[in-house]
Amino acid sequence: EIVLTQSPGTLSLSPGERAALSCRASQTTSSTYLAWYQQKPGQAPRLLIYGASSRAAGIPDRFSGSGSGTDFTLTISRLEPEDFAVYYCQQYGSSSWTFGQGTKVEIK
Amino acid sequence: EVHLVESGGGLVQPGESLRLSCAASGFTFSRYTMYWVRQAPGKGLQWVSTVNSGDGNTYYADSVKGRFTISRDNSKNTLYLQMNSLRAEDTAVYYCAKRGEGYYFDGWGQGALVTVSS
Numbered sequence: 342e343i344v345l346t347q348s349p350g351t352l353s354l355s356p357g358e359r360a361a362l363s364c365r366a367s368q369t370t371s372s373t374y375l376a377w378y379q380q381k382p383g384q385a386p387r388l389l390i391y392g393a394s395s396r397a398a399g400i401p402d403r404f405s406g407s408g409s410g411t412d413f414t415l416t417i418s419r420l421e422p423e424d425f426a427v428y429y430c431q432q433y434g435s436s437s438w439t440f441g442q443g444t445k446v447e448i449k
Numbered sequence: 450e451v452h453l454v455e456s457g458g459g460l461v462q463p464g465e466s467l468r469l470s471c472a473a474s475g476f477t478f479s480r481y482t483m484y485w486v487r488q489a490p491g492k493g494l495q496w497v498s499t500v501n502s503g504d505g506n507t508y509y510a511d512s513v514k515g516r517f518t519i520s521r522d523n524s525k526n527t528l529y530l531q532m533n534s535l536r537a538e539d540t541a542v543y544y545c546a547k548r549g550e551g552y553y554f555d556g557w558g559q560g561a562l563v564t565v566s567s
Contacts, residue, residue: 373551373552374551374552374553376551376553376554378494378554380494385544385557385558385559385560386494386544386554386557387557388549388553388554388555388556391549391550391551391553391555392551397549397555429493429494431494431553431554433551433552433553436499436508437496437508437510438484438496438499438552439496440493440494440495440496441493442493443493443494
């Protein structure tokens with residue numbers, strides 16, 4: 342089973358700043374199978390990025406994904422107040438779906 | 450618009466059973482693989498189970514294999530999760546989710562809370 346490790350655990354930033362969230366896989370994974378989600382308190386997760394770099398429908402272009410192999414990054418170019426939330430990466434492999442432990446983006 | 454509504458959550462004692470349902474609308478349910486994903490209080494997301502649309506094959510996380518059964522009724526646009534021999538560590542919000550064009554979750558329900566406690 343591929344393990345996803347997200348870093349940092351918490352990112353303290355101010356609105357308008359750039360956020361870079363890392364997701365590292367324990368072994369090489371296809372970028373086709375890498376997705377990112379946003380979750381706000383009391384809400385279900387929301388798909389942001391699939392295929393490592395494709396934005397889901399309705400997702401603002403300040404969100405972008407990149408990476409390949411074992412290292413993937415979610416970048417938020419300029420944080421808006423509504424972007425402060427927890428972000429999870431997710432991958433698929435061998436009929437199993439796994440999530441990273443999450444990165445919390447909090448207001449500094 | 451994808452709409453998923455879970456029901457059937459509640460408080461049960463260890464060893465008991467519970468069945469969750471997920472009513473789907475806004476898309477052609479029979480054509481999509483569906484999932485259950487759970488989130489323990491204050492913790493991250495954990496995939497639980499998958500049922501394919503075409504062949505009906507099912508897949509389970511090791512932590513629930515042999516205790517949980519996923520199924521679907523395409524005539525009722527409903528997904529199910531039968532949970533037996535429940536343990537305290539099964540306490541979580543259970544989300545049903547729809548597969549996107551790839552192996553990711555592009556639609557989520559609001560979740561159903563399952564609490565296993567004596």
